[in-house]
Structure formats: C-alpha cells, structure tokens
Amino acid sequence: MFVFLLLVAGQRSCGKSHPKPSCHYPPSQWCRSLEIAIECKVQKQCMEVNASRPYQSVPSVAVTLYYESLCPGCRVFISQQLFPTWSMLQDIMTVTLVPYGNAKEIPSGNSPFTCQHGEPECRGNLIELQACIIHLSGHSALQIIYCMESSTNVLSAAKPCLQLYAPSVSWSTVNSCVEGSLGYRLMHANAAMTRALNPAHTHVPWVTFNGEYTKENEDKAMSSLFQLVCQLYKGMKPPACTAAQVQLDRSFC
Template sequence: MVWSDMEFQVLLLILFLCLTSERCEGKVNHKPSTCGYPPSQWCRSLEIAVECGVQKQCLELNATRPNSAAPPVEVTLYYESLCPGCRAFITQQLYPTWTLLKDIMRVNLVPYGNAQEMQNAVICQHGEPECHANLIEACILHMASHEAFHVINCMEAASSVLPATQPCLQLFAPSVRWESISACVRGPLGHSLIHENAAKTRVLNPAHTHVPWVTFNGVRDPHKTVSGPGSTWFVIAHSPAQSGLHLGWLQICNRSKHDLYWELSGY
C-alpha cells in the first residue's frame, strides 16, 4: 500500500500528537525529553528517530513513504472575533497546536462567521464592535502576513479584543504601522476583504451551522467532525480500507488539563 503525499503529511501530524498524548492505542506514552527536532524531521534519519523515541513508527512510515514532499495540511477556521467559543478555540487549541506543528500545518483565518451582508452594511452576531474587530483582523491578515496569527491570537487572548489591537500589533508585527491598518479598516480595502470573507463563508459545503467552523484541506466531513461540550476539535483524514497503519481522526480536548488523546475511526 502506498500513501499519497497528503495522507503521509496528515499521518505525521497525527503521529506527533499521538506521541505527545497521555494515551495512544490504549498505552501510556510520554513525550521524549531529548528530542529537539520538529515532527516533520523525526523520520529523516535513524539517529533522529531513536533520539525522538519513534524508531518503530518511522520504520512503518518509511515503508510506504511517498517520494516527493507533501504540502502542509491546510486548516481553515471560519470564526467571529468576539465569539467566546471562537476566542477559546483560537487561544487554547488552534494557536498552541500551530506553534508546535507549523512546519507541516498551514492555518487560514476567515473572520466573518454568522454575520449577514446587507446591501450597504454588515450585521454581526455580537453587534457593531464585532464588525469592527472583524474588519481589523481581516486587515491584519492581509497586511501582517506571517505575523498575523501571532497578532490575532494576542488580541483574542486579551480580556478585551479591541483595546488590545495596537499593543498586540506593536509586539508581534512592529513593521506594520497602525496607521496602515486603520486606513485599511476605514477604506475600501477593508470592506473588500470582509466581502471576500462573506463569499468564502457562503460557499461552504456543507454550509456552516455554527462557529468556530473548521475545514481540513478544504473539506469538512460531517460523519467524522463532531461538536460537543468543552473544547474539542478534530483532524480529518479519510481512512484506507486496507489493514495496517491507519489514518483516522484525532480528538484534542481539555488542553488546560493536558488531557490529550486520540482515536481511530472509520472501520
């Protein structure tokens, strides 16, 4: 059985989070304390695999590893800037995971959510302040490039999002002037960016029913993506029919208690 590039990359992501969890296939695992390599490099050589404690897993992976490098797994979050659940998801789940796995994981943020675009205005679920914050974050994403996620996480982690904008921008994207962001928000560029986010949200299939709403490589599988109480999210990968090393879905919950666990499904 030969894995596709994308399946192999998602499998590396799952392997990393499995090995850093407290439970993997019913066995207790502990994160290797001496591993100084990012997860995409764990299987690069036998020496690295031994140092990171993943020799057995890498032997299994390398047996079916594709020849070419796979692109990062693309995680897209559709959210609202002042939605409490979205703020918790960004700061407690998505951002911490991205900081660990950003070499194999690309995050796209789409601030809009349950807003409604009218002829000459946008009505947001949490009122005008949220519309303003959505505009600011859309402009930051457009202008701050690689630093944008750091800035937005800083804003969403603050006690109040809007007052934190300038301090977070200065801290994480000092090369981006606040005057440029403000001009974007007040001018046609900001409104064009929000219109693009509205269009991206409208064409979701299946249509979003709540926020935060997450897709993986542009796909949301309703049979494998489950929403429930607490902080949970799922990495999606279609499982092969063959026996052996499988791709499935990964659930992360209760990060504050460091209770990470995974399961395989689809068989």
C-alpha cells in the first residue's frame, strides 16, 4: 500500500526527479519495521501511511489456502486471484498458506510423505511450507510463493524468488530446513491442519474464510476473490473496494 502511494505521489510531480532510497530491502518491505524504514530513509512516509489507516479496529478477513505446489489449479488461483487481491487489500485481509493438499503421511523412500504429483511436489511443499520459506521469511512469504508458482518451473524459481523478496534469508538456511527434521515436523503440522478441516477437503485449492468453508464462498473466490474479501470485511471499506462506485481524483502529466 505504501509503495503504491509513494509512486502516485511521484507521478503527480511529473517533471521532478526523486532520489531512490538506498537499502537492502525491496519496496514492499520498507514499512515493515522502524529499522527498515530508517535504513531506507522513508520513516516519515511510513508513519504518515500507518497513521492514515482506519482499518485496524475491525478484524481482518482471514483467508486460508490449502493447496499443492504443483497443482495447476492452485497455481492459477495463487497467481491470478490470491496475490493480486492481497496486494490491494492487505490492510483488511490476512493470508495463511497450507501447502499439503492431497499428500499422505505414508513412508516412501527417504520421505515420510507421498504426494499426488510425486517427490518433486513433496520437496516443493517443504520449500513453500510454513516450516521453511513461510516460517523463515514472515511477511514476504506470499510474495515468494507467488513468484515461484507463477514461474515456469516452481522449484528452480525458489532460490531467485527468495533472493528477490527476502534477501536477508539465506538459501542455505532454507535448504537446511527442507532437508532436516524441522521441515518434516512442520510438514506434519500442515498435515494435521488439513486433516482437521470440517468439512474435510475433497480437492485443492480449498479456501476457508475466517476458519469456515462454504461452497458458495469458494465459487466466489475462484471468480473474484477481491470482491468477496471486500464483501466479507465488516469495517469501513478501503478505497480499493469502493473505487468502482465513486469518482476518484484524477491527475495527468
């Protein structure tokens, strides 16, 4: 949200040039902490943006996606619905990713899991799971997962996507998680979350809102997750939700 506002401000000044902050974080993370804002020299702008957000007193819409890393339908939903919606509505929604889907906790070879799309998917699940990239990269996790899932090869994109969106997290740390006991323990946690679904999932992607699943909401999410999140949010709608109904100020250069 801050990055968008900053770019708009820059566009309205037309001919004026603005120096870009010199720091080691991508723009999406500039306002994630005071330390990062100071390093990137945008603390004043971040404070102004945070102070203007009227959405903090009402609970966010909690979107939880149960999916498989190599499932074509899951990849389409993440790249065409979930990530674009979160990019515009992250002030009023939270996203939890549970990569497991139709996997089974049945020992097979060197892994205690078997996956619908084979061993590469099990490894993909470990990389993407809250155990590893999601666990280690925090707020940047969804951006990394989107980067991977929208790439031609999900697994080969993991390292460059991590470097792009979470440069402070080393690939060796993620790899140690994937190949070690931590990854398996957290994969087991995802398995438990998936098995606990009520009603039980019958396919992926499987999406719950505020912890509940309905076929009606799933159908709406597949066609326009953005409209559904705006509809489900109980507080004052952010400008993105109401932009189609009001005449916005326009600026030209």
